[in-house]
Amino acid sequence: MHEHLNIEPIGIVRTDSDEIDTHWRSVESEIHVSEQYTAGLQGIEDWSHLVIIFSMHDAQFKLDKHLVNRPRDRDDMPEVGVFAQRSRFTPNTIGMTVVRLLSVAGNVLRVKGLDAIDGTPVLSIKPYAPVYDAANEPLIPVWFLRLMQG
Amino acid sequence: MHEHLNIEPIGIVRTDSDEIDTHWRSVESEIHVSEQYTAGLQGIEDWSHLVIIFSMHDAQFKLDKHLVNRPRDRDDMPEVGVFAQRSRFTPNTIGMTVVRLLSVAGNVLRVKGLDAIDGTPVLSIKPYAPVYDAANEPLIPVWFLRLMQG
Numbered sequence: 564m565h566e567h568l569n570i571e572p573i574g575i576v577r578t579d580s581d582e583i584d585t586h587w588r589s590v591e592s593e594i595h596v597s598e599q600y601t602a603g604l605q606g607i608e609d610w611s612h613l614v615i616i617f618s619m620h621d622a623q624f625k626l627d628k629h630l631v632n633r634p635r636d637r638d639d640m641p642e643v644g645v646f647a648q649r650s651r652f653t654p655n656t657i658g659m660t661v662v663r664l665l666s667v668a669g670n671v672l673r674v675k676g677l678d679a680i681d682g683t684p685v686l687s688i689k690p691y692a693p694v695y696d697a698a699n700e701p702l703i704p705v706w707f708l709r710l711m712q713g
Numbered sequence: 714m715h716e717h718l719n720i721e722p723i724g725i726v727r728t729d730s731d732e733i734d735t736h737w738r739s740v741e742s743e744i745h746v747s748e749q750y751t752a753g754l755q756g757i758e759d760w761s762h763l764v765i766i767f768s769m770h771d772a773q774f775k776l777d778k779h780l781v782n783r784p785r786d787r788d789d790m791p792e793v794g795v796f797a798q799r800s801r802f803t804p805n806t807i808g809m810t811v812v813r814l815l816s817v818a819g820n821v822l823r824v825k826g827l828d829a830i831d832g833t834p835v836l837s838i839k840p841y842a843p844v845y846d847a848a849n850e851p852l853i854p855v856w857f858l859r860l861m862q863g
Contacts, residue, residue: 568720603796606797645753657766678845
């Protein structure tokens, strides 16, 4: 039905943090943009936040296991579909996170709050613009609140 | 340097609106999810907003033309890099927008605010969770404010 898309990473995540799972909001990491794209960072320092789209390349989506499941395999969680949760195991294993831009030096962005491990391929970098990216009074399920509280 | 990723769309955008460019925030469209993934929508109605990641398949990024340019070719705009603006012409031409979820019926999501044309391949659907997706007091450049005012 659908054609396959051929996508080439534009950069890579570098971090020495091993606490991505638990404390990613305070994690600082670097994004090393491929040098052919360095000029594309011009003016990025005028934005405070970025949208990072990346490939969770170590995750492998399995239809029978990941299409519907209980978040983090917790018994106290409801069964929800993969598109109704923030699982790493999604079709295409594409991740997306809003990060704070700390600094720019050459082809290296330093950011805060990226929940991606060292070596993660980056597919797209966009400036965070509320007109596209902000939700007005978003509603979330109670189970997700509980999940975030640990 | 980087391996290529092989990505298969999980669904497709259906809309009869031809005002995506100018009034996308009020546009209502449908996302038809591939039927093998229908069960993955379970529980999605408990979220008010979704993050839609899609392929701007009709746009073609050219390094010499799109790496640095003036947004919308306007003389009153500064020269900014592709990663510092929300151009359609980006490497990998991956788009991302936060939409409001209006309704779900079978494998069809009805959404509001998607700036994607009819036939756009959808790569990922995520529930909008402020903990991942909201920016705290985002700063944007003055030129972008002017651009949005038309």
